[in-house]
Amino acid sequence: MKVIVTGGLGFIGCNFIKYILQSHNEEYKILNIDSVTYAANQSLIPEFERFINYDFQKTDITSQKEVRKIFSSFSPDLIINFAAESHVDNSITKSAEFINTNIIGTHILLEESRRYLEKSDKADSFKFIQISTDEVYGSLSITDSSSCENSNYKPNSPYSASKASADHLTSSWFRTYGLPSIITHSSNNFGPYQHKEKLIPKIIDNYINNKKIPIYGDGKNIRDWIFVSDNVKALLTIMKLGEPGEIYNIGGDNELTNLELVSKICDSIKKIYPDKDLATLSDAVEFVEDRPGHDFRYSMNSDKLNKLSNSPYLSNFEDSIVETIKWYVEVE
Numbered sequence: 001m002k003v004i005v006t007g008g009l010g011f012i013g014c015n016f017i018k019y020i021l022q023s024h025n026e027e028y029k030i031l032n033i034d035s036v037t038y039a040a041n042q043s044l045i046p047e048f049e050r051f052i053n054y055d056f057q058k059t060d061i062t063s064q065k066e067v068r069k070i071f072s073s074f075s076p077d078l079i080i081n082f083a084a085e086s087h088v089d090n091s092i093t094k095s096a097e098f099i100n101t102n103i104i105g106t107h108i109l110l111e112e113s114r115r116y117l118e119k120s121d122k123a124d125s126f127k128f129i130q131i132s133t134d135e136v137y138g139s140l141s142i143t144d145s146s147s148c149e150n151s152n153y154k155p156n157s158p159y160s161a162s163k164a165s166a167d168h169l170t171s172s173w174f175r176t177y178g179l180p181s182i183i184t185h186s187s188n189n190f191g192p193y194q195h196k197e198k199l200i201p202k203i204i205d206n207y208i209n210n211k212k213i214p215i216y217g218d219g220k221n222i223r224d225w226i227f228v229s230d231n232v233k234a235l236l237t238i239m240k241l242g243e244p245g246e247i248y249n250i251g252g253d254n255e256l257t258n259l260e261l262v263s264k265i266c267d268s269i270k271k272i273y274p275d276k277d278l279a280t281l282s283d284a285v286e287f288v289e290d291r292p293g294h295d296f297r298y299s300m301n302s303d304k305l306n307k308l309s310n311s312p313y314l315s316n317f318e319d320s321i322v323e324t325i326k327w328y329v330e331v332e
């Protein structure tokens, strides 16, 4: 299967490619297109390039001309769109980049997929996978039930609004043009290769280096956390078995307040490195002014995904956190 991966040097995209190259190498030929923003993991380029079924092209998905050339020369069976501006805080100060990549870029990929399929014999098997987020469903209260695939969209940040727009474009390319597209919504991912601007790498880095851990507001906001490898496994299931026109939620079944998360990570770090002189939790945390429009809680119902495949995709959170901590402290 020939797969275009956009944003394949980013956190989730690079874990996706790494997993495929290491575990399903013979099944896929991958073309990674990434514009290599500040969020790209460039250290992985030589590692990936050792594989003959992997190719990389530095390309911006907002360049229609480039994207068109890539479709015609590579003839993909599937495109999976990870490319995005992904950090909510940045979307508050630099929204234009989010509109450009997340909305205009997705529009170009959809339109070029449609054009490509008009002339290709792959129309019956082709899939367009749009990677989206639980944040499009907006903020839940503590008593609200988890968001299902047919829950209303209520995005609150420029980031989630740009992702919601891209989802609507993707659905409309299915309804209007029959483009066989699938949308996935995942919870907050954690694991190796995530940029240090994000919460979990920041907690690990600051705690181990005896720096304060900044926590928004009162630390009671709730997020659902999924290990990036679990998300990758779920994505492969959806690629194989998912139905065009459908949305699949990929939840982590693991809701924690930000303070609970910090506490779990700090406890794990203390256990892994008992000889390190580390602060108490109350000394380590510094409450900072809340993010404007900060959503209180995200939670997703993943029953639809669980019905798609019998094999469970979720690993044990504590084990995955230990693996993640060790990667940031000992490998990165």
Ligand code: NAD
Pocket (backbone or CB within 6 Å): 006, 007, 008, 009, 010, 011, 012, 013, 033, 034, 035, 036, 037, 038, 039, 040, 041, 059, 060, 061, 062, 081, 082, 083, 084, 085, 086, 087, 101, 105, 131, 132, 133, 134, 163, 185, 186, 187, 188, 189, 190, 195
């Ligand atoms: P990331 O910021 O780590 O990586 C994004 C990648 O896209 C980078 O390599 C960057 O260079 C590339 N990129 C950015 N703009 C581009 C452009 N115009 N053209 C080509 N490449 C471009 O993001 P991530 O955390 O890996 O997220 C991947 C996708 O998953 C995003 O669509 C995001 O919305 C979604 N998502 C992420 C999470 C999470 O917790 N990280 C949760 C749910 C959904």
